[in-house]
Amino acid sequence: MQWRYCLRASADERMASRVLQVLCIQQLQPSEFHLHVTAGTLHIEFFVSIDKDKAQRVGLLLRRLERVNLVFWLPLAPGNQPLRIDQVALSLRSQEEHAPDTDPDSDFWSSAPSIRLWMDSFGRTVCGNDTEVRLRWTPDNFYFLFLCNYEELWVRPNEPVFDRPTAELWKWDVAEVFIGTGRQPLTQYCEFELSPRGEWLDLRIDCTSDGGIAATPLDSKMVVAASQNQQKNMWCGFLRVPCAAVFSGQAEAGQRLRINFFRSQGTKPTEITWRPGYSESFHVPAAFGELLLIE
Numbered sequence: 001m002q003w004r005y006c007l008r009a010s011a012d013e014r015m016a017s018r019v020l021q022v023l024c025i026q027q028l029q030p031s032e033f034h035l036h037v038t039a040g041t042l043h044i045e046f047f048v049s050i051d052k053d054k055a056q057r058v059g060l061l062l063r064r065l066e067r068v069n070l071v072f073w074l075p076l077a078p079g080n081q082p083l084r085i086d087q088v089a090l091s092l093r094s095q096e097e098h099a100p101d102t103d104p105d106s107d108f109w110s111s112a113p114s115i116r117l118w119m120d121s122f123g124r125t126v127c128g129n130d131t132e133v134r135l136r137w138t139p140d141n142f143y144f145l146f147l148c149n150y151e152e153l154w155v156r157p158n159e160p161v162f163d164r165p166t167a168e169l170w171k172w173d174v175a176e177v178f179i180g181t182g183r184q185p186l187t188q189y190c191e192f193e194l195s196p197r198g199e200w201l202d203l204r205i206d207c208t209s210d211g212g213i214a215a216t217p218l219d220s221k222m223v224v225a226a227s228q229n230q231q232k233n234m235w236c237g238f239l240r241v242p243c244a245a246v247f248s249g250q251a252e253a254g255q256r257l258r259i260n261f262f263r264s265q266g267t268k269p270t271e272i273t274w275r276p277g278y279s280e281s282f283h284v285p286a287a288f289g290e291l292l293l294i295e
Helices: 015-025 052-063
Strands: 002-010 031-038 041-049 068-075 088-093 114-117 131-137 141-149 174-180 188-194 200-207 213-217 223-229 234-242 256-265 270-273 289-294
Touching: 002 015, 002 052, 015 041, 015 052, 052 068, 114 256, 141 174, 141 256, 174 234, 188 234
Parallel strands: 088 131, 088 289
Antiparallel strands: 002 041, 002 068, 031 041, 114 131, 131 141, 141 234, 174 188, 174 256, 188 200, 200 213, 223 234, 256 270, 256 289
């Protein structure tokens, strides 16, 4: 059986070697071994083919490594093709709903899987402006935490408003989530935006037959929060998005949705995405990755 492992640890130049040493001792050869550092945190993901008992043993050995903050492992369904790590965002179930929380070291977020934004719309590497997104879910809500490094904040000159949407929020520093159902082709999805000050905007996007998009207000009842750490040049943004805004019914483990993430930062601006659409627009639903809900 194929297993996907995700590990998060304090940045240490020897950590990758320690992980590989554990795998070598267990006589395992990982595939798709991904390693990157975002905001001082090391992320390692890989696949191995082993039985359930050995998967458990390897996971426990990795958890014992010094400076490791999080390890979890996920089996692929028998007969499924291996999922490319850069195409699937994992979201971990929470047993309870959670209040707004922008602390990445809290119990709620420290155990959450994460993905990294590091490319522009044409798949080119963006230097600086490290961006991490952590993901959790309950049957009624999706949770996202954006960790955004910046050189200089670019925010609206107006006083922020929090009791209603802020029009054209995308013209300033912003983090965004696009979510749709698994229909092929994807022609409708929802867009949720958050600024470093906690301003927000939610929209329903309809793709038109001529390749354009039409945006209408959503009134999703999303909950947002934001905080800034000027010493670290980082802002953190929390989003709680009701599942009912995206589809009817409740979310459940094993469910797959279509998703993409976007961030705009600075006056130029620098634009970063998770799944590039190879277009001037980030609204290319055919390029979206998958959101997989796990227990």
